[in-house]
């Protein structure tokens with residue numbers, strides 16, 4: 168794919184406290200991060216180790232808050248729902264009005280992003296392609312949205328949404344989801360095989376699974392490092408996301 172794909176986003180804020188009701192400005196800061204990171208236009212992309220600079224991908228994806236709602240009326244692309252639920256799990260209850268959340272907009276047209284307080288410090292979760300439309304999209308905890316307002320270090324770089332949208336476009340965790348083993352795969356050929364997730368802000372290199380001298384690509388958005396320590400997708404990951412946009416998520420490119 169040569170052309171840019173511009174994805175309409177609807178962001179559903181489901182809040183039980185004023186703090187959880189993140190501001191329009193905070194949401195806008197999130198959209199800006201997406202528009203940098205999916206185009207390799209992020210200011211920290213130059214921190215990618217020299218050995219991997221040629222692998223850095225411009226994914227050629229743009230995001231904008233939806234301008235028309237499912238009935239064709241003008242919208243800000245943000246819905247706000249007051250809820251009595253103080254926090255949420257990964258059971259998708261936040262995605263239904265009947266359970267105190269907010270219903271999805273048609274997933275063949277919009278990327279649905281729910282913002283709510285997630286339990287147990289969970290930053291976000293995503294639905295892979297091929298699932299039910301009613302639960303399709305990503306969920307991000309309110310304190311990990313964007314770069315301003317209530318965004319809280321070390322997850323105040325807007326990268327939780329980047330990571331979750333990676334999953335939504337069929338990317339796996341870079342370590343292959345077998346935790347500390349060396350047999351799991353992310354099904355991407357240009358990411359090094361790596362044992363398990365990296366946390367925090369590691370020093371380069373971190374060698375595992377015989378992947379020296381450069382080691383784990385812990386600065387990849389699909390690892391578990393801090394927001395300030397992750398700044399790239401690879402070309403192989405971009406190809407996998409492209410394939411998703413050509414197939415399972417094709418309707419979003421029209």
Ligand code: ARG
Nearest residue numbers: 289290291326327392393394
């Ligand atoms: N699903 C992951 C979690 O909640 C998201 C990790 C995002 N990483 C980040 N630096 N924002 O643990």
Ligand code: ZN
Nearest residue numbers: 330331334340
């Ligand atoms: Zn993940």
Ligand code: CA
Nearest residue numbers: 342348361362
């Ligand atoms: Ca592994």
